[in-house]
Amino acid sequence: MIPSPFSNFEVQREQRKITVERSFNAPLDPVWAAWTQADILCKWWAPKPYACVIKSLDFREGGRWLYCMQGPQGDRHWCFFDYDVIRPKTFFSGSDAFCDEHGVANTIKPKVAWEAHFAATDDRTVVRVILHFGTPEELDQIVQMGFKEGFTMGLDQLDELLSSGK
Numbered sequence: 001m002i003p004s005p006f007s008n009f010e011v012q013r014e015q016r017k018i019t020v021e022r023s024f025n026a027p028l029d030p031v032w033a034a035w036t037q038a039d040i041l042c043k044w045w046a047p048k049p050y051a052c053v054i055k056s057l058d059f060r061e062g063g064r065w066l067y068c069m070q071g072p073q074g075d076r077h078w079c080f081f082d083y084d085v086i087r088p089k090t091f092f093s094g095s096d097a098f099c100d101e102h103g104v105a106n107t108i109k110p111k112v113a114w115e116a117h118f119a120a121t122d123d124r125t126v127v128r129v130i131l132h133f134g135t136p137e138e139l140d141q142i143v144q145m146g147f148k149e150g151f152t153m154g155l156d157q158l159d160e161l162l163s164s165g166k
Contacts, residue, residue, distance in 0.1 A: 007155065009148055013140070016133040018147070021126065022155050026162040028120035031127065032089045034158055035116065042067070044161050047153035050077075055101070061086050066103050076101070081114070092116050109145075110138035 008021040024031050034040045038057040046052040046069040053076070055066045063083045068076040080103045083094040097111040105111065113132040118125060133139040 007152070009152065011139070011143060011148075013136045016136055016139055018131040018133075018139065018142075019128065020131075020151060020155075021128045022159075023124055023126045024159055024162050025124055027123060028089055028118060028125045030162055031125040032118055034161065035118075035127070036092075040161070044157040045154055046070075047150040048157070059083060059086070064103065066099075068101070078103075080105070090118055110134060110141060112138075112142065 006021075006023050008019070010019045012019070034044065036059045038054045041057070042052040042054050044052075045067070049072045050069040053068050053070050055068070057063075057065045057067075059065070061083055065081040065083070066078070067080075068078045070076050078099050078101050079096055080099050081094050081096040083092060085094075086092045093113070093115045095111055095113045098106040098109040100106070110133060115130040115132075117128040117130075119128075120126075131142075133142070
């Protein structure tokens, strides 16, 4: 019997953090690849009807991922992720921000520090993402922008992708 996947989303406003935990009925290797390889990451990262368009992905400590979420009308919302620490198949951390197409950060929206933890048990992989914010108000801003709904949709798309074996 295949265990049912689980998902937790916890907002800790006073601690200025959001913790998201999600299990996938897939081994660690394809889950790690889905978070770190451009050709797979772009298939699930943006919530539909948006598409993730990756301009560059340099997955190494000190590297940067520059991408946009492109809407059905052609609107583009640019972001980057700067990688700080990478421990293959167990952890990576870094920070993200909204930016322009050249990777210049937008100061109107908050920069967020991320930790992504990966753990495998049998045929299941659990991913725990912790987002750290500078202030409770910055956390509120991201929540009000629909982060929970959008990130949950992306994780659901990743679950479908892993289940299909593509």
